[in-house]
Amino acid sequence: MNPSNHDFLVKPHLITRGLRPENQETPIHFLEANETPISLTYRRNHFPYPLLSIQSYFLTIKGSVKNRVTLHYNQITSMPSRTVTTLMECSGNKRAYFDPKVFGEQWTEGAISQGNWKGVSLSTLLSITGVNNGAREIVFQGEDSGVKNGQHVQYERGLPIEKALDPNVIVAWEHNQKPISPKHGFPFRLIVPGWYGMASVKWLKTIRVIDHPFSGPFQTDDYVYYPHKEQNKGSFPVTTNRINSVIQQPLDRQILKPGQHQITGLAWTGEGIITSVEISLDNGATWKTAILQDTPQKYRWVKWSYSHVFEKNQDYNIKVRAFDSIGQSQPDKAFWNRNGYGNNEVSQINIQIE
């Protein structure tokens, strides 16, 4: 009957955006570790979870290949493995912040996690099957399926063969040193570092090599940037993670005591490497350089911090923007698109000092 310290354990939770299907975001403001625990890794689903059995689990590689193969779980997990630490970000991350607002899951800043994935390079698998001349895309089919626009469809995505042959693109079976959990793709998940999460197909069942562009509903309807509200003119596909950042602490609209506080956060980019992070405390008039906590590495976020002495009885607007090695930075205003993908505008919060 007496409370123990355990009763006072204070911990963050996934932020529930939807349950049918399950869509929950990472409490990104309250994470300290670089490797997001599996329990706090964001969950983004299009359909109910598929129930899979490992005993009968075979992965088929077919289509425009020299030798079609069907491999058992044990055969794949015996192959030479590669480990990739990468962030994974839903292309709808920060959708809630578009102005004008758009429809769809209202992700704030937590549709992003970072994990360690172990698997076999897709290029190794394709070296077993061989690939015909003229092969153009690889189509990955997951076991998740359901009704979309009146049709029963599987989740399927195509990846250009050039990206597919990058040795960091792996068919993974371990996530953070454990078998991939059922909610994150058990037994196999394609991992495509540098691309938004829709490319990293969960519950991977079939790999198909094709000699033409793929046009499934998750390729040519969803995960497309439509710049206009009413017409499809100027549309183009969602691919790599845009350069982006988040302020983890303080929180937007937080009230703090006067004195020194650390502003902390994360920055990342899909191509290239983060080179610097800048902070403005005066509505963007001047910018200071933040300290990067680690050496930036490809496909990973980098933690940054900036320390400042805040004065009594004042409100502050704090902005942050990241720069990368291929000359990209965050725009002041997001590129608005109808389905709300790739929001990477300059991050900002407002705080009040008591």
Added chain:
Amino acid sequence: MNPSNHDFLVKPHLITRGLRPENQETPIHFLEANETPISLTYRRNHFPYPLLSIQSYFLTIKGSVKNRVTLHYNQITSMPSRTVTTLMECSGNKRAYFDPKVFGEQWTEGAISQGNWKGVSLSTLLSITGVNNGAREIVFQGEDSGVKNGQHVQYERGLPIEKALDPNVIVAWEHNQKPISPKHGFPFRLIVPGWYGMASVKWLKTIRVIDHPFSGPFQTDDYVYYPHKEQNKGSFPVTTNRINSVIQQPLDRQILKPGQHQITGLAWTGEGIITSVEISLDNGATWKTAILQDTPQKYRWVKWSYSHVFEKNQDYNIKVRAFDSIGQSQPDKAFWNRNGYGNNEVSQINIQIE
């Protein structure tokens, strides 16, 4: 190694707003039961959790009383008990929706829960001590304390004696048929039905009768409506829950299939009883009556629903407003106040039909 159904259990979580101190809101959109499970009951703290021991737990009633008493936990829990089912709502609920935005915890719609509390009426306790003529307020001190505006303070609140003598105001030791959990006030919590949550003092330690208005920092600085940004003119205290409602389903900005859908939600009021709930699907031009799922009862929320056939390829704005037995309704626009309390403007969502 095979996933079981347990691995696919999909459940909502508290929504983390802060961890030091802990502030987490109820995932109100995903609750079906009328009694909010304790694990999903919102947590709102000003200070770290106090560590209490039941063995040495005494409650003191003192001040302007005929007989000062100090009662042990076992003495209080042996008294005649009363059970009250009531909603509890933080006065900062919906703070995130003020326009212009205000500082403080950015609660969306889930700083509200409903629970069943068992305890002894405060009036019974006061009949033991007697109360001197001229007694005006009862001050409740909790065990939680910390630094506020440079001073070390306990959490303390005053309640007018007229309200304090309402038999539904209880000193509770059970919450949802169990001893109150450490995070929600163990061993004793004052429960003040019809008032915002700041009145329901947790970890209750001392009850003091006074003959003048109480002026602690949580009485005359916080939990005060300040209508102006820069000056304190026209301020008045936060007391009873304003009439209010929430749309639970669908979610704001959700994309739905054409056809019939239920709009569901909750409505409540601090004084009086909910009499009706109205829905508008045309930006407030016309209003239809929703169905109340239960008989409205004082201090409890009532579930409502409204069924509608939605047409293909259309966006809808859905508004809801509640009415109560003492002539109150929700305003179209919230009463803006500097600290962001009591936002009860007409609730609305926008949805898109595919």
